[in-house]
Amino acid sequence: MAPFQQKVIRCMFGVGEKVAPQLTGRVAFGLFCRTPNPRKLTPKERMAVIAAGDFMQHARRHCLTTPTGRVAAYEFRPETPVRWAGTVLILHGWRSRTEYMRFLIAGYRDAGYRVVSLDLPGHGQSGGRRLTLVNAVEAVQMASQWFGPFEAVVGHSFGGAVSLNAAAGSMPGILPVETKRLVLIAAPNSIPSVFEGYSRQLNVGPRAQASMAESVRRLCGRRLDEFMGSRQLAMLRLPTLIVHAPDDREVPADQARAFAEAGQHVELYWVDGLGHRRILADPAVVGRSVSFVRDRQGVPLSVH
Numbered sequence: 001m002a003p004f005q006q007k008v009i010r011c012m013f014g015v016g017e018k019v020a021p022q023l024t025g026r027v028a029f030g031l032f033c034r035t036p037n038p039r040k041l042t043p044k045e046r047m048a049v050i051a052a053g054d055f056m057q058h059a060r061r062h063c064l065t066t067p068t069g070r071v072a073a074y075e076f077r078p079e080t081p082v083r084w085a086g087t088v089l090i091l092h093g094w095r096s097r098t099e100y101m102r103f104l105i106a107g108y109r110d111a112g113y114r115v116v117s118l119d120l121p122g123h124g125q126s127g128g129r130r131l132t133l134v135n136a137v138e139a140v141q142m143a144s145q146w147f148g149p150f151e152a153v154v155g156h157s158f159g160g161a162v163s164l165n166a167a168a169g170s171m172p173g174i175l176p177v178e179t180k181r182l183v184l185i186a187a188p189n190s191i192p193s194v195f196e197g198y199s200r201q202l203n204v205g206p207r208a209q210a211s212m213a214e215s216v217r218r219l220c221g222r223r224l225d226e227f228m229g230s231r232q233l234a235m236l237r238l239p240t241l242i243v244h245a246p247d248d249r250e251v252p253a254d255q256a257r258a259f260a261e262a263g264q265h266v267e268l269y270w271v272d273g274l275g276h277r278r279i280l281a282d283p284a285v286v287g288r289s290v291s292f293v294r295d296r297q298g299v300p301l302s303v304h
Helices: 003-019 021-033 043-051 098-110 133-147 158-168 191-202 206-220 229-236 253-260 283-294
Strands: 060-066 069-076 087-091 114-119 152-156 182-185 240-244 266-270
Touching: 003 021, 003 191, 003 206, 021 191, 021 206, 043 098, 060 133, 069 098, 069 133, 087 098, 087 133, 087 158, 098 114, 098 152, 098 283, 114 133, 133 158, 133 206, 152 158, 152 283, 158 182, 158 229, 182 283, 191 206, 229 253, 240 253, 240 283, 253 266, 266 283
Parallel strands: 087 114, 087 152, 152 182, 182 240, 240 266
Antiparallel strands: 060 069, 069 114
16 A cells, blocks of 8 residues: 555544544445455566466466355376375465465475465455455365365465464354364464554544444454454364464564464474565475474375
């Protein structure tokens, strides 16, 4: 968002808090869910997509139809052997896409897994301009019907929150996704804190924030304060690896510490100096993520 545009929105939300807080909250929530135009890439984003071009040629492309639109899915199969170790689902974060997850995809594929990666709604080659936990979890459930069950679901940033909520079955009317493990990389533990940061950035006042929370309840069937990852993990009891960089400026390190308090089934792996996005390309992160799944598997290979 351009500085001038943000300044105008802050002014509008400041006035709206005084004269029409409920309407302002609904508008703020709509803006919160609005995704950037996936066809208007920054130069850096365009370079990343181009760099992944050859890699993406190896994907089998699928189009999944969900209740809210079309979702692009990419299937990467190991070159050898014919038997693979199971299927891993990989989910990107906000303003991201499958191309940005290529190092993780390659790591699992080269370890013998079939890897499925989604472009979440409003991103990459998927349709729409709106992303919520609901339509993201719907997309994951549809991927599970096509490709599941999964040995692991791996999510970065918002994709980590989606992974956890899909496995936990937190959305009424959407069945839990069957997976044996979770790997959450630079993921937020507290969805309420994400809303608080957004509200501070755009000057959304307390009454409008209450209206935003009501929008969440209407959409998700649950209160905003129920979306706490550590509580969900504590009840879910799935083996989970949390990967985080202390210098992450988008998702503070205390979010990872909170996850780690969910129980002994949660492992925390710190990686210094990798921030929020560089973490995806780090060989040590890829290796640790793969070994967490592979070394704990102990099941026969699937034959296809």
